[in-house]
Amino acid sequence: MIIQPTDEALLQVAQALQSGQVVAFPTETVYGLGANALNQSAVQQIFHLKGRPASNPLIVHVASPDQAANVADLSGKSQIKARMDRLFPFWPGPLTLVLPKHSQISSLVTAGGETVAVRIPSHPVALRLLELVKLPIAAPSANLSFGVSATTAAHVYRDFGDSIPLILDGGACTIGLESTVVNLCEAKVAILRPGAVTRAELEAVLGEQVYVPESTTLNLKDAESHATSPGLHHLHYAPRTPLQLLSQVHFPSGSARGDSKLQRGLISFSNECTVLNREHFQVITTISQTADLVEIGANLFAALRELDQQGLDLIAVDSCADKGLGRAIMDRVRRARHN
Ligand code: TXA
Ligand code: MG
Numbered sequence: 001m002i003i004q005p006t007d008e009a010l011l012q013v014a015q016a017l018q019s020g021q022v023v024a025f026p027t028e029t030v031y032g033l034g035a036n037a038l039n040q041s042a043v044q045q046i047f048h049l050k051g052r053p054a055s056n057p058l059i060v061h062v063a064s065p066d067q068a069a070n071v072a073d074l075s076g077k078s079q080i081k082a083r084m085d086r087l088f089p090f091w092p093g094p095l096t097l098v099l100p101k102h103s104q105i106s107s108l109v110t111a112g113g114e115t116v117a118v119r120i121p122s123h124p125v126a127l128r129l130l131e132l133v134k135l136p137i138a139a140p141s142a143n144l145s146f147g148v149s150a151t152t153a154a155h156v157y158r159d160f161g162d163s164i165p166l167i168l169d170g171g172a173c174t175i176g177l178e179s180t181v182v183n184l185c186e187a188k189v190a191i192l193r194p195g196a197v198t199r200a201e202l203e204a205v206l207g208e209q210v211y212v213p214e215s216t217t218l219n220l221k222d223a224e225s226h227a228t229s230p231g232l233h234h235l236h237y238a239p240r241t242p243l244q245l246l247s248q249v250h251f252p253s254g255s256a257r258g259d260s261k262l263q264r265g266l267i268s269f270s271n272e273c274t275v276l277n278r279e280h281f282q283v284i285t286t287i288s289q290t291a292d293l294v295e296i297g298a299n300l301f302a303a304l305r306e307l308d309q310q311g312l313d314l315i316a317v318d319s320c321a322d323k324g325l326g327r328a329i330m331d332r333v334r335r336a337r338h339n
Helices: 007-018 040-050 078-090 124-133 153-163 199-206 255-259 271-280 293-308 325-335
Strands: 023-025 032-036 059-061 095-100 115-119 180-183 189-193 243-245 264-268 283-286 314-317
Touching: 007 023, 007 032, 007 124, 023 124, 023 153, 032 040, 078 095, 078 199, 153 293, 189 199, 243 325, 264 271, 264 293, 271 283, 283 293, 293 314, 293 325
Parallel strands: 059 115, 095 180, 243 314, 264 283, 264 314
Antiparallel strands: 023 032, 095 115, 180 189
């Protein structure tokens, strides 16, 4: 059931979490599927509901840096602590930190690893809920595993129906791309998943170089090692319809064009791209008139979900420069490709 985040509803959802139920809630990045991170059977339900491999660890959400100290154990880890302190300006916000795990966090949450991913979301509904519940909340994105993340309550309902009794509606997510995941546990700070907090922003506050793996499209074998972020594997965000970058789509020319029965959809990043490609596509969704990266990020997943329901033979997606927020956008587009 989708419910509005009134004071009463927030209390009800907090109580549901305290009693071991799984609920969905909005964050500024994407919707989360949350459960008490200290309750093994609640956490198990998350994996079951999503069809998520047990090898892919969960992000633990907390309301404050103080609460993070009950999730991550930084005793004797002065370098990690110093880095974390420098990153506090991004909390609450779309930044997840991979830290040494506290002994009270079960290995189910961390997929057997010794590190735990922690985040303080900035969405007011998420923050209020975390303050009320007073527990660390394990929450992956609220979508079926290997599918496109949910950026509205309706997306969550479409994936799970009433198997999640409570879905808090906080409107459309303003960022629309999952958080930047940063590993602080190795000699070099590394971005495991690009997001709205960019490499340049991280480097500016850390005062050190931040490493970005050359290709974040890892194969499944790499993805299952705990040295990297297991959720980074290929096809992680794929719709069912085959998807290609617009620049790679082959259009039949001349007389062959009329014979082509292929139904193609396009996700366009600007009016210019829409106009240029009008004749080749049956459906065009323009997610920004002006190639505005914030707009593209916010609308991309909804557009992918929408076109995926139209029985098309192909979805083509426009491109933007692979830097800053554009890096996170192109990362998600590349992962959604079927080739
Ligand atoms: O924006 C977000 O991060 C959303 C909202 C709900 O907070 N959550 C999210 O969770 O995207 P999920 O489970 O869909 O993605 C979490 C990513 C996965 O790629 C996972 O492998 C990685 O974080 N991760 C989690 N724990 C990790 C750890 N200990 N070490 C390395 N990577 C980890
Ligand atoms: Mg996910």
